[in-house]
Amino acid sequence: MSEHRLPPLRWGIIGTGLISSWFVEDLLINRPNKVANHIIQAIGGSSIKKAQAFSEKYPSSNNASVYGSYKDLYEDPNVDIVYIGTPHALHKTNCLDAIRAGKHVLCEKAFTLNLTEAEEVIAEAKRQGVFLMEAMWTRFMPLVERLRQLLHQERVIGDIHRASCDFSLPMDLPSLPSTSRLKNPALGAGSLLDIGIYSLTWVILAMETDFGHERPQVLASQVIRDEIDIATTAILTYSHGKQGVATSSMSTTTPSSFCRIEGAKGFVIVDGPAASVPQSFTVYVHNQDPVKYDFEAPGRGYYWEADAVALDIAANKKENSVMPWTETIRIMSLMDEIRCQGGAVFPIEENV
Ligand SMILES: NC(=O)C1=CN([C@@H]2O[C@H](COP(=O)(O)OP(=O)(O)OC[C@H]3O[C@@H](n4cnc5c(N)ncnc54)[C@H](OP(=O)(O)O)[C@@H]3O)[C@@H](O)[C@H]2O)C=CC1
Numbered sequence: 001m002s003e004h005r006l007p008p009l010r011w012g013i014i015g016t017g018l019i020s021s022w023f024v025e026d027l028l029i030n031r032p033n034k035v036a037n038h039i040i041q042a043i044g045g046s047s048i049k050k051a052q053a054f055s056e057k058y059p060s061s062n063n064a065s066v067y068g069s070y071k072d073l074y075e076d077p078n079v080d081i082v083y084i085g086t087p088h089a090l091h092k093t094n095c096l097d098a099i100r101a102g103k104h105v106l107c108e109k110a111f112t113l114n115l116t117e118a119e120e121v122i123a124e125a126k127r128q129g130v131f132l133m134e135a136m137w138t139r140f141m142p143l144v145e146r147l148r149q150l151l152h153q154e155r156v157i158g159d160i161h162r163a164s165c166d167f168s169l170p171m172d173l174p175s176l177p178s179t180s181r182l183k184n185p186a187l188g189a190g191s192l193l194d195i196g197i198y199s200l201t202w203v204i205l206a207m208e209t210d211f212g213h214e215r216p217q218v219l220a221s222q223v224i225r226d227e228i229d230i231a232t233t234a235i236l237t238y239s240h241g242k243q244g245v246a247t248s249s250m251s252t253t254t255p256s257s258f259c260r261i262e263g264a265k266g267f268v269i270v271d272g273p274a275a276s277v278p279q280s281f282t283v284y285v286h287n288q289d290p291v292k293y294d295f296e297a298p299g300r301g302y303y304w305e306a307d308a309v310a311l312d313i314a315a316n317k318k319e320n321s322v323m324p325w326t327e328t329i330r331i332m333s334l335m336d337e338i339r340c341q342g343g344a345v346f347p348i349e350e351n352v
């Protein structure tokens with residue numbers, strides 16, 4: 001279908017850092033089987049200079065309106081949806097401001113700092129009748145859909161007993177400025193919200209046929225340095241003694257096999273450069289040759305979530321079925337519980 005006959009979605013991007021650039025690059029990729037016409041309508045930065053510089057980096061977004069404040073972008077009537085690519089601690093305010101201006105919102109993970117903030121944002125989206133989703137992009141990858149089919153519908157490894165998933169990325173924290181979102185507790189720094197959220201997501205994808213059907217018991221431990229968790233381990237115990245182990249660390253590197261899912265009849269290993277970017281998985285069924293599933297795609301893969309958002313909005317939906325509000329709420333509540341046991345507290349929570 002010609003691009004112009006696809007449902008258009010005009011994006012306003014706020015935050016001119018790393019993820020916003022990856023997201024925009026992916027949206028601009030000329031790829032087959034597009035389901036929506038993504039338009040970079042506006043760029044909003046904390047200064048006009050930063051927004052301008054961002055806009056100039058991406059040729060097809062050169063016609064985008066450029067704003068030196070987020071507020072101006074929210075007020076642009078040509079923006080349909082605001083993409084929020086700012087640090088965790090700003091998500092609540094950014095979401096509320098965009099929603100109150102009547103905009104749909106796609107907000108980066110972690111959705112907010114904690115459950116209370118997430119509930120406030122979702123309640124506002126309900127009140128204003130706009131679409132809202134947490135940008136947990138990995139869930140939208142075709143690899144994840146195929147893996148879940150094999151695990152939970154075709155039951156290729158039988159009953160699943162255990163899954164262990166890791167996202168570790170060495171971050172040279174001493175070399176970073178105190179203003180870095182990776183280091184500053186006031187911005188929501190720490191391994192759990194930044195990368196552990198993916199390990200947790202993989203445990204859920206692997207262990208749960210129906211999301212949220214059962215609340216697992218949580219046992220967690222965190223290593224806290226300079227007020228942030230530099231490592232987190234969470235054990236999720238489900239009924240019948242099934243366990244998921246989600247780990248994250250800012251000191252070491254995950255090997256490419258970042259997730260192992262064990263069942264009664266065999267196991268599955270998921271590979272990729274990181275838990276956010278799975279590229280293949282291999283199914284090992286006892287007494288059978290292993291079967292490898294490869295998933296090659298152009299770019300990084302942020303367009304899968306963007307396509308899903310565009311289709312939902314075209315269908316007048318307010319939330320997405322792959323990443324519904326209940327899942328965001330549950331992930332935030334699990335992370336609250338992990339931090340409560342592990343000891344990571346954000347400054348804004350200290351006197352609550
Ligand atoms: N889905 C994914 O694969 C990834 C997701 N993320 C998520 O994206 C979000 C942003 O991460 P990332 O892009 O790495 O962060 P960066 O620090 O690279 O960029 C964040 C941007 O937010 C804006 N900002 C506004 N206020 C502040 C502030 N006080 N301190 C710092 N920046 C501020 C800045 O843009 P400006 O000044 O122009 O407004 C800045 O460039 C996080 O939620 C993170 O977890 C990150 C990496 C990958």
Ligand SMILES: O=C1OC[C@@H](O)[C@H](O)[C@H]1O
Binds near residue numbers: 169194195276
């Ligand atoms: O979401 C993410 O995935 C990739 C990491 O590099 C990054 O820190 C994190 O925010």
